[in-house]
Amino acid sequence: MGSNGVHSSQQPVRKKGVIFVVNSKKITTNNDSIDQAESKLNINYPKEIREMLKNKNGFYFGGFRFYKVLDKEDLQHTFDDVVRENTNSPAGWQQFLPEGYVAIADDEGQGCLALNTNKDGKVYYWNNDIGEITIYAENGQDFETKIKEDGSNLRKL
Numbered sequence: 408m409g410s411n412g413v414h415s416s417q418q419p420v421r422k423k424g425v426i427f428v429v430n431s432k433k434i435t436t437n438n439d440s441i442d443q444a445e446s447k448l449n450i451n452y453p454k455e456i457r458e459m460l461k462n463k464n465g466f467y468f469g470g471f472r473f474y475k476v477l478d479k480e481d482l483q484h485t486f487d488d489v490v491r492e493n494t495n496s497p498a499g500w501q502q503f504l505p506e507g508y509v510a511i512a513d514d515e516g517q518g519c520l521a522l523n524t525n526k527d528g529k530v531y532y533w534n535n536d537i538g539e540i541t542i543y544a545e546n547g548q549d550f551e552t553k554i555k556e557d558g559s560n561l562r563k564l
Contacts, residue, residue: 436464436478444476447490448509450522453530453547456511469554471512471520504533505540 441457452460456473459466465475474489492499493509500510500519508531510519520543521531530550532543544550 435462436460436476440476440478444489448493449524449526450509450511451526451528452511452522453528453550455547455551456530471514471554473512473520474510500533503535503538508533508540 438457438461441452441460445451459468459473460476464478466473474492477488477490489509489511493501500513500521504510504519504521507524508521509524510521510533511530513519517536518532518534521533521540523529523531528546529542530544530547531540533540544553
């Protein structure tokens with residue numbers, strides 16, 4: 408806690424003699440939090456996606472909204488996470504996806520990117536309109552190439 412009574416991750420802002428506290432914590436995560444999500448969902452993120460999550464936990468990229476990983480150091484920003492999207496949410500992907508698939512990102516309506524619990528390293532696309540799952544990328548490198556071809560920049564949620 409700093410001399411002004413504000414935690415170091417918070418920045419005091421003065422307006423008309425009143426101090427407002429703005430939380431400036433960057434929403435990131437770490438390997439332990441990612442490992443916990445993988446264990447709960449029985450999946451393995453490709454290393455390329457793990458790195459993206461560590462830099463921006465919850466982000467838009469290539470037209471997809473990637474779900475956050477629950478981080479106990481930042482529960483306020485990571486409460487609605489990938490595990491919750493797949494297990495507790497009544498409107499979540501669990502009710503739509505074939506057994507053995509876990510949603511990691513969605514395109515806000517048409518479908519989602521998913522990983523398989525057989526941990527084959529592939530990234531799949533579930534088309535919700537036609538009820539079909541196809542291979543989106545053979546591996547993490549292929550995923551990174553394809554997602555960049557979509558022309559979207561990485562944006563924080």
